[in-house]
Amino acid sequence: MWIRKFFYVFLALILALPAVSSRAAAEAPLQVVATTGMIADAARQIGGDQVEVKGLMGAGVDPHAYRQTRTDIVAMTRADLVLWHGLYLEAQMEEFFHDLERKKTVVAVADGLPKDLLRANEDYADKFDPHVWMDPTLWKLVVQEIQEALTQVRPGAASVFAANAEQHLTDLDRLRSYAETTLAGVPENSRVLVTAHDAFGYFGQAYGFEELGIQGISTQSEAGLSRISELVDVLVDRQITAVFVESSVSDRSIKALIEGAAAKGHVVQIGGELYSDAMGNDGTYEGTYLGMLDHNVTTIASALGAEAPERGMNGKLSAGF
Numbered sequence: 001m002w003i004r005k006f007f008y009v010f011l012a013l014i015l016a017l018p019a020v021s022s023r024a025a026a027e028a029p030l031q032v033v034a035t036t037g038m039i040a041d042a043a044r045q046i047g048g049d050q051v052e053v054k055g056l057m058g059a060g061v062d063p064h065a066y067r068q069t070r071t072d073i074v075a076m077t078r079a080d081l082v083l084w085h086g087l088y089l090e091a092q093m094e095e096f097f098h099d100l101e102r103k104k105t106v107v108a109v110a111d112g113l114p115k116d117l118l119r120a121n122e123d124y125a126d127k128f129d130p131h132v133w134m135d136p137t138l139w140k141l142v143v144q145e146i147q148e149a150l151t152q153v154r155p156g157a158a159s160v161f162a163a164n165a166e167q168h169l170t171d172l173d174r175l176r177s178y179a180e181t182t183l184a185g186v187p188e189n190s191r192v193l194v195t196a197h198d199a200f201g202y203f204g205q206a207y208g209f210e211e212l213g214i215q216g217i218s219t220q221s222e223a224g225l226s227r228i229s230e231l232v233d234v235l236v237d238r239q240i241t242a243v244f245v246e247s248s249v250s251d252r253s254i255k256a257l258i259e260g261a262a263a264k265g266h267v268v269q270i271g272g273e274l275y276s277d278a279m280g281n282d283g284t285y286e287g288t289y290l291g292m293l294d295h296n297v298t299t300i301a302s303a304l305g306a307e308a309p310e311r312g313m314n315g316k317l318s319a320g321f
Contacts, residue, residue, distance in 0.1 A: 030154055031078065032051050036085055037057060038292070039142075041287075041289045042142070043146055045165075045289075057278060058278070058282065059282070060247055064089065066093065076100060080105070085110050087128050088124060088128075089131075107146075135202040139289070143165060144165065182301045183297060183301050192238065194235070196214055196245060197213045197219050197249055200274075235268055236265075241267065243271060244270065247275050248276055248277045273299075275292045279291070
């Protein structure tokens with residue numbers, strides 16, 4: 001009798017194992033892969049402990065030219081959710097994403113933005129400027145899209161995602177207010193932002209700056225000698241004294257501008273390094289979206305004649321920005 005009783009107990013335990021395993025799997029963090037650091041950071045902020053996020057493009061990586069590696073392909077095919085920017089930012093990967101979305105949940109988080117809010121892309125007649133993260137107000141719409149994508153994959157955590165997103169959106173509002181206040185101190189005639197490529201158009205629209213990029217919206221466009229010569233004349237004629245390099249773009253063209261202006265007797269300095277298409281190093285404040293924009297705003301304001309806190313909005317910027 002006791003042998004039969006033991007057998008039924010043992011059988012019940014064995015039959016219960018799949019249910020326990022399934023429940024544990026359901027509670028495991030979602031595996032999310034994101035292309036850019038900005039998207040990865042938003043997914044972490046919204047997902048909290050419900051997600052494990054792998055970002056494909058780290059500090060200093062140019063998304064315009066990036067191609068998926070074998071490791072990336074493995075990570076994306078195993079993920080519960082793949083997030084990419086869209087708007088032709090990851091131009092070299094688009095075909096892969098369209099193939100992958102037949103098998104996985106794949107979301108282009110910026111493709112659904114209202115077209116009347118987007119800048120035209122002068123490099124491609126039928127495309128738009130993808131650099132929407134340069135304006136926190138536009139980026140809020142992308143954050144909400146990421147929240148929706150996470151909720152679609154794990155509806156049981158909708159309330160967690162909603163609460164986390166609300167806090168992050170509040171932080172973005174505070175960042176926007178800091179930028180408006182700080183950049184308002186830049187003299188009107190100094191509100192010209194000269195950079196390696198045309199990544200700061202939305203920034204210029206948001207804060208009243210004229211933006212002049214040596215290359216076009218895509219870093220794949222060529223910066224010809226005529227463009228450099230044209231910008232040298234602008235620097236000299238308008239007495240612009242500071243230009244900016246970018247962390248993910250070669251500084252060769254910027255140095256050519258400085259040398260060209262010097263040949264005409266006008267001194268131009270590098271106002272600082274800005275984060276354009278990639279954030280700072282992982283594990284640093286500048287390696288978050290808030291830190292990235294805080295750094296850019298504080299660097300630009302200080303270089304162009306405004307007073308700005310040395311360590312930025314949150315007092316977390318690396319010393320000597």
